[in-house]
Amino acid sequence: MLQSDADNFFQTSDSVAEQKRRQAKADNKNGNPVALTSKVLAVHADEQDPDAVYIAEAAGTARRVVLETGDTSTVYTGAAAPLTSLTILRSPSAEPILFAACWDKTIHSWNLKTRRPLHRFTGHSDFVKCVLATHISGTPVLLSGSADSTIVVWNVETGRKIHTLKGHARAVLDLALDPAATTDDELCLFSADTVRDIRCWRITLDSVSEPLTTPLRPHETSVNRLRFEDSLVVDVEDADADADLWTASSDKTAQRLVRSRDWATDTTLPHPDFVRDIVIDQQAGWVITACRDEEVRVWSSASGELACVFSGHFNEVTGLALMPPAQGSRASRVVSVSIDGTLRVWTLDPADMKKAQEEYERQQQGVEVEKEPEAKKESMLTAEEEAELAELMDSDDE
Template sequence: MKLKRFLLRYYPPGIILEYEQGGKVKRKCIDLLQLQKDTNIEIVLGEIAAREPLISPHRLDQVRALIAKLRERLEPDYKKFSLFKIMKAHLLPLTNLAFNKPGSQFITGSYDRTCKVWDTSTGEEIHTLEGHGNVVYTISFNNPYGDKIATGSFDKTCKLWSAATGKCMFTLKGHTGEVVSVGFHPTSSTVSTGSMDTTAKLWNATTGEELCTLIGHTGEIITLSYNTDGTQLLTGSFDHTVSIWDTETGKKLMGLDEHTEEISSAQFNFTGDMVATGSLDKTCNLWDIRTGKVIANLANHEDEVLDVSFDWAGAKLVTASSDTTGYIYDVRSREPLYRLEGHNGEVSKAMFNPQGTRILTTSSDKSARVWDVNSGLCTQILEGHTDDIFSCAFNYDGDMIITGSKDNTCRLWRHHV
């Protein structure tokens, strides 16, 4: 084996080794999930050198510099976000939005049956993706590549588009109900769709061919996501359950069925050994995927849990609820650290920034809020929308935010240093 070069992954921090073996170029990743701003670099370097034969002594200075670079990116000096531009994006309310990985473009879906592609640096529209016969409800870039876009619609189809040209590549037909969730495999080889017809489907993202149908739920599938290496797909349903599927065979691996009401949100942690589920039964469950058992029932909310999200390290979890609050939990102790209080309407979305230092929430009170993870305090209120804010996103560097509202606009916010 011969080491060719190093690549960096900032969030979560990791060093990717590209090496040659048997005439083929391969990659392996050294995950540094425990890296902190005050981590002793020499200790980490020693641990890596002891367990990784590809890294010879003459490479240690290079690795030391890479660890230092990763550590520096963990605590950006962001103070406040300011409004950069208001996009009067659609004729009817927005449904969803998303950045590509570099943050150079973002997309918006709408009840007006279109998806629009926007230039982040200027706030100008690049493409309008037209062709659906009903609401464009769910949208996704094939990150980290960002050259394809998937749109799922109430017209029961999913369309795959070229991000560069805005042209439709394939229309994926086969569902008998509205398509309400889409997601790309981490390698962009397949795209998954979840539908109100109670099934999910896997499709070849290069040819548009249907690969398999995931049958087993008895209610609408409203959320789906892949684990980090793409070997498993998670589906959450109105039938109160979550299922985990093998993406190679399409076979169901396990069902998670302790909730008593509809699932609202479900997510793998980065290492793929744990799942968090939010439910209209007012609780969030943490599951050990190795056993399929609940390891914690988080029942601090007084109303429906609408969203759940891990930080990149899987050390913390945030929940959002109809009771106008959120909670930050310590995953290891399963204890609540902070209650996020301040909104006066339901909190529909909550997410960590890529660094894991801030949380962004959106609410029906027409505002979004930024919170400090280490204190639970609100550091900024993003105001100006004139109707419910139901969707939001950080870019990969965490220095930009998009908010989408029922007022038919989205707003782009940039940080002050």
């Protein structure tokens, strides 16, 4: 049924109602939102500053955000299309580099400190979905996964391809290094795609091999994120906890794949919609997930029980970053970013989690909670680009 209101021509009653719901929810101050001028598609923690993150925007800019002040003035420009993923390369003898995967089928790079644009990596034939930077035998390398179904290993210093990895049938959505099997001279890389395959690669400067005879297929559809536990944090006497792999999928689940059981699933976390991201606070025993239903959830990694729902975003949550405790606190923080154009910070302090859960339950019961209004920021995308972005996000889940 179409609305007759002149302001809502060509919109269904359901779409108008959804728009009004989101506008009403946008007024909340949960998570101390930092409002941005564009949809945010990814977030990456600043490993050198416990109070800052880098974000990738649909407007084609990367930006550094200081959590305490909300300062967003450090901007990396040059791309003319949405950025989908970020990674940072730090080398002992060189300035740090920020890399961003882009819709324009390339990877952009900048000097992290000066913001000066550096090399632009070209060679993929479709959108670049994910990037990861590291070293092999002392050589700085960049790995990129694309909608063209390939993974490319680049020499950062020369800008040339070292390897092109073929094996995925469709878009590669995420890359993760296995911390328990990667060495200075050989990477153990896991990659995930829209078909649902998780593949494993061993990569040196001279060779590539696949140690798994068949891909891992724990999910029913797209695997959006791969996160390994930190092998340096777990109890080395506990073999089952030695850098296991957590996954987030569009089949509405997150799962833990256990290394000692040939990557069999031992924990499944059910969600009401696509799971976009996942991070692990091992020391506190929490697993945090981002969902298309606009919520951030905290789960017990031991029991798989839901502990808390952080509700504040008013559109799809696209990324998470685990951050150290704020000064004077002992609890870690989680930064979430969203299509709604905000960044929010949540503390994993038990008292704060309890308060957030109580408010969430009141909201679910229809009890209004008074909140201060927030100024609305306009998107920098055109209507056509907005539609294209929505189509792209949905295409990852087909």
